[in-house]
Amino acid sequence: MIEVVYFAWVRERIGLPRERVETTARTVAELVEELKAREERYALAFSDLSALRVAVDQELTGFDASLAGAREVAFFPPMTGG
């Protein structure tokens, strides 16, 4: 079980801020494939990975990052703070 969190327009497209996901994915990329296979709104949200950023356990990382031991994965657009 892994906690998956969404922010900004990713959250809006998927329609919820967070969910617990039962997964056997070993990497973020595999998790994304599982999610895209679920429903159209996931496929839409993840259609262009270059427009997305990912954090595993609150650390920015890449889509090839391992999920071994991970408790939380967050997906969001490029940040616009400051």
Place this chain on the structure above:
Amino acid sequence: MIEVVYFAWVRERIGLPRERVETTARTVAELVEELKAREERYALAFSDLSALRVAVDQELTGFDASLAGAREVAFFPPMTGG
């Protein structure tokens, strides 16, 4: 007649903050030569022109600047504001 003004260590070496000078100098450099010829303290203050800056009528300029129409000449070390 021209008003000559001194600041910082130039003022301290010459021993006064300002004075009215009767001069026929056509440039700042000529005025400096006149002043140096006066007394030891002037010669000392003006011994190294590269350590001095000059303003004519409150505008920074060079030692070759003309004194035509000038009312005030100021001599001082490089500025250290901020």
Place this chain on the structure above:
Amino acid sequence: MQEAVKNRGREEQGAGERVRVQREDFDPGRELDMLARGATDIGAVVSFTGVVRDLPGTLHYMEIEHYPAMTAPAIEAMVAEAVGRWRLGACRVIHRYGRLKPGERIMMVATAAPHRVAAFEAAQFLMDYLKSRAPFWKKEVAAEGARWVEARDADEDALKRW
């Protein structure tokens, strides 16, 4: 000991931490006063304050979303790097979230160092990193509709100089 008492006094006022993520507004003048206090060997203090712009005059408000579990630790890591790299005597970052109207303050960075170049560079470093690496997202809600502010290539490029 005296220093400890002073620090406790500051924390009671809720302004002792060097990173704060909050919904409420803040007082830049008070932050600058607190920053220099107690710090030694400071000759230069630089501050940056970000304000909600409303160029076409149609913005109702800006909604700032963030990632609570990540925000403060991510900014704290940036601050630690800036403090070490430019040997800052003091540093403060405050970033708001929630609904902000045009003219309202969004955030503030303040740096204190012995000399001006270090204070300026550290503040710019922090701004560049906050822009592209702190988990905030801005949505503009205007007469024309709502839209998420897009990251600009220039903001990503700005990181390269550090």
Place this chain on the structure above:
Amino acid sequence: MQEAVKNRGREEQGAGERVRVQREDFDPGRELDMLARGATDIGAVVSFTGVVRDLPGTLHYMEIEHYPAMTAPAIEAMVAEAVGRWRLGACRVIHRYGRLKPGERIMMVATAAPHRVAAFEAAQFLMDYLKSRAPFWKKEVAAEGARWVEARDADEDALKRW
């Protein structure tokens, strides 16, 4: 008309001018508040505050001398250039003279612009020019004696980037 009334109100408080050379201290927070007020299209406010350092701990005070007839006009020219070049929405320079103790504020520059890069650059430009082109001279009076602060080559070099 409303703007004129507003400006008159500010000047009565003695803080409306964008360049001030004074013996008295000032309040950076109040200056920042005044700066943004009434200005439009501001997204970024940068401030620099210079403070008297006392690194070896032996400084009694710093004496700042200036050239009254030249100081404000020279700074005003620098501000006019910065405002034009970076299209600043507002700008403020305050510089003190006289006797200042360690920890006291010496001066402040504040710039307001639509974006952060312009506000930062304009503030750095003004600092670099104030350092080497505004007619101020600092004398440090310490336990060991008095000495005029010397200009540094690095300060002169800093002007080249503008």
